[in-house]
Amino acid sequence: MAETTLAPPEVQAETLLDSNELVLNMGPQHPSTHGVLRVILKLDGETVLGTDCVIGYLHRGVEKIAENRTFQQFAPYVDRMDYVAAVSNGLGYCMAVEKLLDAEVPPRAQAVRVILTELNRIASHLLWLGTHALDIGAITPVFLCFREREEVLKIFENYCGARLTTHAFRIGGLQYETYDTFEKQCLDLCDLMEQKLKEYHDLLTGNRIWVRRTKGVGILNAADCKDYGVTGPLIRAAGIEWDLRKAQPYCGYENYDFDIPTAETGDTFDRYMVRMEEMVQSCRIIRQAVDALPEGPIKGKVGKVIKPPPGEAYVSIEAPKGELGYYIVSDGSLNPYRVRVRPPSFVNLGALDKMCRGSLVADVVAIIGTIDIVLGEVDR
Amino acid sequence: MANLINTFLLTDLLKGLWTTFKNQKPSKVVTEQYPLNRPPVAERYRGAPRLNTHPETSETLCISCNLCALACPEQLIVVTSERNPETKRKDLTTFTYDVSRCMFCGLCEDACPVDALELTQDFELATYTREGQIWDRQMLEEGPLPVRYTH
Numbered sequence: 001m002a003e004t005t006l007a008p009p010e011v012q013a014e015t016l017l018d019s020n021e022l023v024l025n026m027g028p029q030h031p032s033t034h035g036v037l038r039v040i041l042k043l044d045g046e047t048v049l050g051t052d053c054v055i056g057y058l059h060r061g062v063e064k065i066a067e068n069r070t071f072q073q074f075a076p077y078v079d080r081m082d083y084v085a086a087v088s089n090g091l092g093y094c095m096a097v098e099k100l101l102d103a104e105v106p107p108r109a110q111a112v113r114v115i116l117t118e119l120n121r122i123a124s125h126l127l128w129l130g131t132h133a134l135d136i137g138a139i140t141p142v143f144l145c146f147r148e149r150e151e152v153l154k155i156f157e158n159y160c161g162a163r164l165t166t167h168a169f170r171i172g173g174l175q176y177e178t179y180d181t182f183e184k185q186c187l188d189l190c191d192l193m194e195q196k197l198k199e200y201h202d203l204l205t206g207n208r209i210w211v212r213r214t215k216g217v218g219i220l221n222a223a224d225c226k227d228y229g230v231t232g233p234l235i236r237a238a239g240i241e242w243d244l245r246k247a248q249p250y251c252g253y254e255n256y257d258f259d260i261p262t263a264e265t266g267d268t269f270d271r272y273m274v275r276m277e278e279m280v281q282s283c284r285i286i287r288q289a290v291d292a293l294p295e296g297p298i299k300g301k302v303g304k305v306i307k308p309p310p311g312e313a314y315v316s317i318e319a320p321k322g323e324l325g326y327y328i329v330s331d332g333s334l335n336p337y338r339v340r341v342r343p344p345s346f347v348n349l350g351a352l353d354k355m356c357r358g359s360l361v362a363d364v365v366a367i368i369g370t371i372d373i374v375l376g377e378v379d380r
Numbered sequence: 381m382a383n384l385i386n387t388f389l390l391t392d393l394l395k396g397l398w399t400t401f402k403n404q405k406p407s408k409v410v411t412e413q414y415p416l417n418r419p420p421v422a423e424r425y426r427g428a429p430r431l432n433t434h435p436e437t438s439e440t441l442c443i444s445c446n447l448c449a450l451a452c453p454e455q456l457i458v459v460t461s462e463r464n465p466e467t468k469r470k471d472l473t474t475f476t477y478d479v480s481r482c483m484f485c486g487l488c489e490d491a492c493p494v495d496a497l498e499l500t501q502d503f504e505l506a507t508y509t510r511e512g513q514i515w516d517r518q519m520l521e522e523g524p525l526p527v528r529y530t531h
Binding site: 075161 | 392393395396398399400403410421422423424425426451452453483484485486487490499
């Protein structure tokens with residue numbers, strides 16, 4: 001990656017005067033960098049010769065905070081990494097600690113976990129769709145997407161009392177039992193989504209502006225995806241059927257019947273189609289899980305004081321943005337010795353330079369949007 | 381051929397515009413006029429903390445066990461108590477809760493063995509001073525004064 005690192009301005013000044021190259025800062029306060037991402041663009045006219053990401057503007061030291069908190073106390077902090085998909089973060093963290101403890105999670109708790117994470121996937125993809133379309137210039141989808149996302153957030157609010165930073169799961173199971181109309185609300189949401197996805201397709205899929213702005217933009221082929229460690233919808237859009245829910249099923253995903261949507265070329269349009277189809281598949285999973293919601297306890301046999309034996313555990317789940325991994329080392333005390341997070345957006349952002357080279361400045365906006373980054377997770 | 385017609389008549393754009401137009405109906409408006417109409421929050425909503433008292437005797441339910449303070453990730457709860465020589469129990473003297481640092485995770489509420497500490501549905505916590513965010517026992521028991529908006 002050394003060739004992409006740009007020299008400081010004073011070194012470049014002379015060479016820049018001779019050439020037509022221009023170094024342009026994009027961000028950190030740019031409305032379409034999805035937060036505080038700063039991209040240094042090296043341009044030749046409108047063409048991007050190279051990019052350099054500057055991250056860390058939202059660094060809060062979450063991994064270090066973990067070392068000063070008990071295992072239960074750290075659970076609310078993981079929601080604040082990928083705040084768009086807080087439930088998935090909570091699931092990954094809880095599963096990693098459960099692996100350390102060797103604790104069993106009751107089937108009912110697992111089914112509710114699946115329902116909530118799939119709802120979160122829909123919410124995350126809806127937010128992505130709205131903001132991505134807004135970046136490219138379609139204003140309407142963001143209003144429609146936020147309207148439907150509101151319905152998902154209402155379920156979260158009814159279930160656990162919070163809309164965004166949910167803290168829905170606890171180590172060993174769940175804290176809250178489902179409420180009376182939980183099943184009905186989930187099924188209603190699935191019906192609503194199927195109806196509304198048609199509207200989104202009407203707005204975008206056939207639209208010539210959308211197609212021209214996304215087709216053939218930011219291509220990342222299968223080999224490059226593997227080289228960069230890219231996961232999630234990006235690798236599926238490149239044609240590789242890689243989904244941790246199928247590859248190494250967790251939380252009872254092996255019991256649900258769903259497909260992995262894939263596409264071929266791996267451009268921005270394909271990633272859009274993959275994510276749209278993922279929302280349909282999420283609805284399918286939610287329906288099956290709600291229909292077969294088992295009765296029983298919601299919390300496994302986990303003591304009030306969580307003190308895992310010395311050891312280490314790595315658990316990765318399929319978050320809306322890709323493979324989300326938690327690596328936890330325990331030294332047998334109340335606090336984790338070390339927590340390391342493998343955030344999907346951080347790894348996916350690494351492929352930005354590869355996708356941007358040779359494209360236009362306006363396409364950089366589309367490419368940043370299509371990676372679906374959340375800077376809270378990139379910087380942690 | 382179909383593509384050519386599409387190019388001249390811009391059917392795809394009209395389709396999108398029609399979708400936009402369909403959502404313009406006043407009955408489909410989802411905006412909430414917030415200060416005028418308060419949205420109902422969920423039953424389990426985690427908002428302003430409250431220290432419950434006995435409904436009849438109005439004595440505090442808190443047994444000063446300090447479990448909430450231990451459960452809190454931000455360590456923002458301070459409970460002090462003194463031993464009552466007659467009943468041999470701890471009597472609560474002060475209870476401080478720093479709302480400005482609270483992230484409403486609900487761990488204190490879960491830890492409370494007697495349901496004394498509770499996160500209520502009140503969500504309007506803005507104050508003009510930082511000091512106003514540190515709630516003492518009286519504030520926690522009586523709750524913040526209701527705010528009325530005039531405009």
